[in-house]
Amino acid sequence: MDQQQHNPARRAWLNQALGLLSVAAAPTLAFAQNAAHIVVVGGGVGGATAAKYLKLFNPALKVTLIEKNPVYVRPYGSSEVLNRHATMDELNVSYDLLKSKYGIQVVIDTVTGFDPVARTVSTAGRQKIAYDKLIVSPGIQLMYGAYAGYSEPVARTAVPSGWIPGEQTALLAKQLQGMRQGGTFVLAAPPNPYRCPPGPYERAALMTEWFAKHNPTAKVIIVDPKDSFVTDETMMLGWNRLYNFNLPADYVKKMSAEVEVKQHSGTSMLSWVRGKEGGRTLKIDAKQMRIETEAEVIQADVINVIPPMKAGQVAMALGLADSSGFCPVNRRNFASNLQPNVYVIGDASMADAMPKSGFSANTQAKVVARAIVEELAGRTAPEPLWENTCYALAGKDYGLFVADVFKIVDGKIARINGKGRYLPLNATPAQIKLGARYQQAWLRTFTSDCFA
Known part of the structure; x- marks a missing residue:
């Protein structure tokens, strides 16, 4: 609008x-x-x-x-x-x-x-x-070496970024559209500053919508070094309405004066692990398809890493x-x-x-x-x-x-x-x-x- x-x-x-x-x-x-x-x-x-x-x-x-x-x-x-x-x-x-x-x-x-x-x-x-x-x-250029186990060759062949569009975008599309039923897609969001502030969260949302139709038992997990992002309130309100995502309590408290935020029972396809919850990425294991964050090691079927950036x-x-x-x-x-x-x-x-x-x-x-x-x-x-x-x-x-x-x-x-x-x-x-x-x-x- x-x-x-x-x-x-x-x-x-x-x-x-x-x-x-x-x-x-x-x-x-x-x-x-x-x-x-x-x-x-x-x-x-x-x-x-x-x-x-x-x-x-x-x-x-x-x-x-x-x-x-x-x-x-x-x-x-x-x-x-x-x-x-x-x-x-x-x-x-x-x-x-x-x-x-x-x-x-x-x-x-x-x-x-x-x-x-x-x-x-x-x-x-x-x-x-x-x-x-x-x-x-x-x-911009992507700093692939910011995470242990990650590199440009790994991004080109197994764990794409696709933040600079091209062959990695096509590879990521093939991986996501071919992901096994009930599989897990993990998106590693970047630290500030980075190109297109709402972009990682839009990408996760669009894939959640796609999975809901084509792979309804799939999971989408955003791991994030940050505790907030541009458009976070309006984006997460959309997740809440479309994908039964439950907003963090601090967001619910902040937004409740303007709009009703539903609390859903059960588990949403989409989850967001913030920096304060250990969401910062530490290591990528492309062979085992695992991503290690400060909080846990996550076994995934598809991993999309959006690494730090510089000029x-x-x-x-x-x-x-x-x-x-x-x-x-x-x-x-x-x-x-x-x-x-x-x-x-x-x-x-x-x-x-x-x-x-x-x-x-x-x-x-x-x-x-x-x-x-x-x-x-x-x-x-x-x-x-x-x-x-x-x-x-x-x-x-x-x-x-x-x-x-x-x-x-x-x-x-x-x-x-x-x-x-x-x-x-x-x-x-x-x-x-x-x-x-x-x-x-x-x-x-x-x-x-x-x-x-």
Whole structure:
């Protein structure tokens, strides 16, 4: 459900944000820097959006997008492959329209380094590409070695992650759909920070719904190093209604003033083991298909590990990340704090209150594109505003969301909307179903905004 319809203050903030980003507000083309060459490294949501909006704001700019993969495989919505609501092919997104419609040069190659003085980027294909400004959208890499017994080879062959969609997603789908009757699926949720905050819990919910139809004696167990997560109240209320999940007592107490939370007798197919209950993952035994947590060793039929994350490899290669594993940036324009004339956007950047999501990367890219165009014109960029909306499903027809607006407050990016971030706990069945329809529509329109 789009909260803009119900929150006039938020609608005003969004109108201001869109005004700052509008093509109509772009500067005149009559300045000498029109021929500037902007190179964008990384063709995911952040990089593709940045390249597209640079050309929208100033069609005279020369824009080159460097991406190692010829086709983008979208992570948002990828868990729907697991329950056969989508196919792997439906995750594929082409770069063709960025080339034909906007005149962006797309180079399929891997960036290996750069010379910040000469302003050139080097690639594995032995190209050297000169730039005036460099935007890097590195994405994330998974830290497979964070758990004893786990590694990338293990993930590829036996215990997939699938958080970066591709072959591991297909393997996980095959394992889940072929799991024996009455089997156990364990999902190991990651520590903060990580890409797509509601995502692990949506994945568990969608598989619980699928098992209810195809494997009704199966069990789904989430083991978690955290005690809470974004959208937890609305997500678990959906679990409660759909899968007879009993919420922890502290959640029931907190939510009871707004909504009735049912207490179910018997055992739910779905369980959530929090950090305070020993849910942190310690070890993976792929041969015996066991996962060891602080509380217990669980025998499973399918294990899905979502390990800790850090900035993508290209961020390391270009010296953009610090000891935290992520990339410090200037909050106003996402210029790197470590390298000159470089901007870092998306999941790899340190963006304070902004979550690591595709929507965040998209809005960061637009602000950065505008800031670069204004700088080339010798003007000051307007005060930035950012937005994020994460849609999620507790079931195919049970939609929910978190929606926020951000601005700089006391030198940091802060959320400026207070109440009304989430689907109301007392939302009607029609509103909940509409939220699921919005999620499906968003998958299409968001992809179009980034790539078409």
